[in-house]
Amino acid sequence: MYIIKYSMKTVNHQHIAIPLEFNVACTIYKLSVVEVLQVFINHVKLYNLIDKTYDEGFSEAIHAIIFYVRAKEQRCRSKAINKCEDTFNNCFHQLYTIAEPKNSELLMVKKREYAEHAIATIFEAIERPYTSSDKIYLDEYSYLKLSPDFCILCEIYNCYPKEYLEYFMGSISLADAHAHKGLKLRYNNFVFDFFKKIATGFGRDSPSVHELSEEELDFYDLMAELPLKLYHIRGVEERFLLLQKVYHLHYKTMNKH
Amino acid sequence: MQTTITLNLSEDFSALCCIYQIKPDVFLQTLADQISFPSYYSNPMGNDRWATFCFLNFVQEEEPKYQVDRVLEERFLHELDAVNDYNIYASPTEMEKSKIKITEVMNKWLKEVLSNRSSYIIKNL
Numbered sequence: 320m321y322i323i324k325y326s327m328k329t330v331n332h333q334h335i336a337i338p339l340e341f342n343v344a345c346t347i348y349k350l351s352v353v354e355v356l357q358v359f360i361n362h363v364k365l366y367n368l369i370d371k372t373y374d375e376g377f378s379e380a381i382h383a384i385i386f387y388v389r390a391k392e393q394r395c396r397s398k399a400i401n402k403c404e405d406t407f408n409n410c411f412h413q414l415y416t417i418a419e420p421k422n423s424e425l426l427m428v429k430k431r432e433y434a435e436h437a438i439a440t441i442f443e444a445i446e447r448p449y450t451s452s453d454k455i456y457l458d459e460y461s462y463l464k465l466s467p468d469f470c471i472l473c474e475i476y477n478c479y480p481k482e483y484l485e486y487f488m489g490s491i492s493l494a495d496a497h498a499h500k501g502l503k504l505r506y507n508n509f510v511f512d513f514f515k516k517i518a519t520g521f522g523r524d525s526p527s528v529h530e531l532s533e534e535e536l537d538f539y540d541l542m543a544e545l546p547l548k549l550y551h552i553r554g555v556e557e558r559f560l561l562l563q564k565v566y567h568l569h570y571k572t573m574n575k576h
Numbered sequence: 577m578q579t580t581i582t583l584n585l586s587e588d589f590s591a592l593c594c595i596y597q598i599k600p601d602v603f604l605q606t607l608a609d610q611i612s613f614p615s616y617y618s619n620p621m622g623n624d625r626w627a628t629f630c631f632l633n634f635v636q637e638e639e640p641k642y643q644v645d646r647v648l649e650e651r652f653l654h655e656l657d658a659v660n661d662y663n664i665y666a667s668p669t670e671m672e673k674s675k676i677k678i679t680e681v682m683n684k685w686l687k688e689v690l691s692n693r694s695s696y697i698i699k700n701l
Contacts, residue, residue, distance in 0.1 A: 501636075503639075503640075544629075546636060547629055547632045547633055547636060548620065550632045550635070550636060550653075551613075551617065551653040551654075551656055551657050552653075552657065553649070553650040553653055553654065554654075
């Protein structure tokens, strides 16, 4: 009994549950789940926590983290920081110096580069109960590589990487976004905006040229016509459910083979 | 209802009409005949669906420029959806029934719009 309980606990923090809606969105945009998550991780930078200047991709990524932490409302102080408080404060002081208004003409890329040294110092000093490994396995074959920035953000807010990743994935729903867009309603979801950017090539290196099957072509035709076909459905929730049905069906046919 | 409309025909459209020897007014008349919510929604896969599609696309894209009573639109579109029995196995007679019901909804909608407009005018006398 004890063994079962123990193994369940370890599995819980490591195993990443990929929401169906996220899988569906990746299938429709022909993205690999691992790639999208890795782009997200790579754009989470500690420096953007301090400097609020808009930084394409990076601002959205850090906001996802901030929103998750705020929603969790867990105000206990990180043990990991307690043990290296001096180093931590020194390094954060350095980051604030870089973010000072007098450096405002520097590009964000440069400023992030300058911040790297301080972040590496924190990373060396900090204890890592939440990110004991740099790698997170999604299945036997694919894993995500955690950056020092990402690990530090897990430690200072007492969160497991899985929590951030699942929050990111959970914010994505094509059916919901398209239901709002079709009814011309504002869709305030910056995580989705970030996902859309990745879908159109942001942060990815593989050129997105795909051979589409007959079935897929039919689906994309249908997808383009759907806003018109559903014109008479004026409720967001109703539209969302209808779109969701069609998108899920496509996901199922694509994953049959 | 008869109307005399003056239109500027684009080069491409008049070229096509010339090539296929179609009188522009005949073509536009056909197009206008096919724009119909009752026939589209009672048979969305019908061969005559494209003209209504074109109309819907116009409304979807250009709507902000036109004044539409949103609340009424929502109410009657909902009603339209509720009376429509269309499904992919619907037989022609069933489609015809749906078409009649939708036409009734459209008439009610038009009546409501007109009565709202006339009461608006009277109020401002």
